[in-house]
Amino acid sequence: MAKEIRLNAFAMNCVAHQSPGLWTHPRDRTAEYNRLPYWIDLARTLERGRFDGLFLADVLGVYDVYGNSPDAALRNAAQTPSNEPLLLLSAMAAVTQNLGFGVTSNLSFEPPYPFARRMSTLDHLTEGRIGWNVVTGYLDSAARGAGKDKQTGHDDRYDIADEYMEVVYKLWEGSWEDAAVLRDRKRGIFTDPGKVHRVNHDGANYRINNTIHLSEPSPQRTPVLYQAGTSPRGRQFAARHAECVFMSGPSAKVIAPRVSAIRQEAAALGRNPAEILMFSMMTIILGRTEAEAKEKYADYRRHISPEGALALMSGWTGVDFSGYDLDQQVRHVQNDAGRSAMDNVTRADPDRIWTVRDVIEHVGIGGAGPVVVGTPEMVADKIEQWFEATDVDGLNVAFAISPGDFEDIADMLVPELTKRGRYKPDYAKGTLREKLFGAGRARLGAPHPAAGYRVGKTG
Numbered sequence: 001m002a003k004e005i006r007l008n009a010f011a012m013n014c015v016a017h018q019s020p021g022l023w024t025h026p027r028d029r030t031a032e033y034n035r036l037p038y039w040i041d042l043a044r045t046l047e048r049g050r051f052d053g054l055f056l057a058d059v060l061g062v063y064d065v066y067g068n069s070p071d072a073a074l075r076n077a078a079q080t081p082s083n084e085p086l087l088l089l090s091a092m093a094a095v096t097q098n099l100g101f102g103v104t105s106n107l108s109f110e111p112p113y114p115f116a117r118r119m120s121t122l123d124h125l126t127e128g129r130i131g132w133n134v135v136t137g138y139l140d141s142a143a144r145g146a147g148k149d150k151q152t153g154h155d156d157r158y159d160i161a162d163e164y165m166e167v168v169y170k171l172w173e174g175s176w177e178d179a180a181v182l183r184d185r186k187r188g189i190f191t192d193p194g195k196v197h198r199v200n201h202d203g204a205n206y207r208i209n210n211t212i213h214l215s216e217p218s219p220q221r222t223p224v225l226y227q228a229g230t231s232p233r234g235r236q237f238a239a240r241h242a243e244c245v246f247m248s249g250p251s252a253k254v255i256a257p258r259v260s261a262i263r264q265e266a267a268a269l270g271r272n273p274a275e276i277l278m279f280s281m282m283t284i285i286l287g288r289t290e291a292e293a294k295e296k297y298a299d300y301r302r303h304i305s306p307e308g309a310l311a312l313m314s315g316w317t318g319v320d321f322s323g324y325d326l327d328q329q330v331r332h333v334q335n336d337a338g339r340s341a342m343d344n345v346t347r348a349d350p351d352r353i354w355t356v357r358d359v360i361e362h363v364g365i366g367g368a369g370p371v372v373v374g375t376p377e378m379v380a381d382k383i384e385q386w387f388e389a390t391d392v393d394g395l396n397v398a399f400a401i402s403p404g405d406f407e408d409i410a411d412m413l414v415p416e417l418t419k420r421g422r423y424k425p426d427y428a429k430g431t432l433r434e435k436l437f438g439a440g441r442a443r444l445g446a447p448h449p450a451a452g453y454r455v456g457k458t459g
């Protein structure tokens with residue numbers, strides 16, 4: 001049977017997110033990103049469309065690689081200004097019952113102990129609908145904000161992240177036994193101290209000295225783990241830790257080998273490769289007729305900011321595109337920024353040559369994924385073909401304008417996919433992990449490394 005098509009909405013607590021310049025479109029509301037009504041409306045729209053989740057990117061640091069200055073990013077609101085994402089979630093959780101939240105948090109700038117508590121708090125408040133996209137950053141500007149000259153080297157960041165994961169697993173899984181909290185009013189005992197254990201860690205990068213996790217057990221304990229980044233070292237990290245992987249690439253030809261490489265590495269670590277859910281990025285533009293969809297797309301394109309697109313691309317790749325001629329070919333450079341973004345427009349598809357002008361065209365709407373335009377039937381056909389060609393499990397849907405594009409998906413595409421039997425007619429019950437992996441799976445199980453840190457009798 002063909003697998004279910006899962007949808008995440010891809011957004012960020014900033015203006016326009018991956019569609020630089022589109023904030024100037026009269027129907028785009030992302031310039032209201034700093035007020036709750038925008039986020040509340042978005043969450044309600046997504047739940048109406050039975051989206052599995054809202055995936056919130058977050059980038060620490062300003063995009064100042066382009067022209068060696070933040071000016072282009074500031075002028076065009078290229079993910080600058082940008083607010084903190086976790087603080088949005090309580091408000092959105094309060095107006096939804098089933099929508100999951102995959103939220104990005106950069107581990108390079110915060111010790112594990114306070115971070116683990118914040119995620120546990122969100123897991124409580126969302127009643128188990130929280131996921132964490134584990135990132136280590138790619139901008140030197142973030143490192144400078146933390147008092148360093150530049151960011152830690154690419155592969156070293158992943159090594160540090162491996163250790164960070166060990167520490168948060170200890171806190172989430174290894175401090176409180178399931179039966180620790182009694183809430184016994186008669187005896188006046190809230191927690192049985194004998195069932196709360198101290199955590200120790202003494203590693204190359206982190207120390208935890210004989211302390212307990214501050215939050216009582218939350219529904220999922222460890223949040224659903226996402227990872228994005230598909231360099232060889234990134235894939236190793238994903239194969240070990242990720243339950244969901246988010247990747248971007250311009251074509252099925254680029255995505256398919258990344259999917260199979262991660263599945264193979266996970267299998268080599270004893271994990272079930274089918275249980276690492278792969279989400280690839282796509283932008284979807286719908287119309288009731290093909291002409292209407294094409295007109296909508298053409299209208300959106302008139303709002304693209306080329307300078308904003310290059311400011312983003314310069315940040316993602318660490319390459320300053322400001323001095324490039326528009327018809328110049330982009331050549332591969334290896335540095336300490338993200339490698340997947342550079343590979344996408346250089347060596348991932350040897351049959352395709354990218355000029356700077358092509359990069360602007362491509363990044364201008366929806367960032368680094370394909371843009372699919374058409375009627376609900378046409379788009380559903382293309383999505384089915386994409387699933388067939390790539391073996392992904394879901395899409396991370398970027399937008400040109402928000403929430404308008406998500407309203408179109410909820411109203412037009414979701415009924416079509418449901419009719420084809422490829423989309424859930426209703427949400428499954430339970431936590432985000434149960435919705436993704438099945439009833440009774442609220443917590444991570446062996447052979448995932450987190451399960452190895454569990455203490456006491458588990459229920």
Ligand SMILES: Cc1cc2nc3c(=O)[nH]c(=O)nc-3n(C[C@H](O)[C@H](O)[C@H](O)COP(=O)(O)O)c2cc1C
Pocket residue numbers: 056057058059060104106134135136137138228229230231232233234235246247248281337338339340341
């Ligand atoms: C599709 C995609 C989405 C990403 N989202 C974020 C993000 O929201 N915040 C962030 O700091 N890094 C993000 N990254 C960067 C990755 O986490 C990673 O640091 C970067 O891609 C470098 O790793 P790589 O060379 O293995 O790709 C993303 C990367 C990809 C490919």
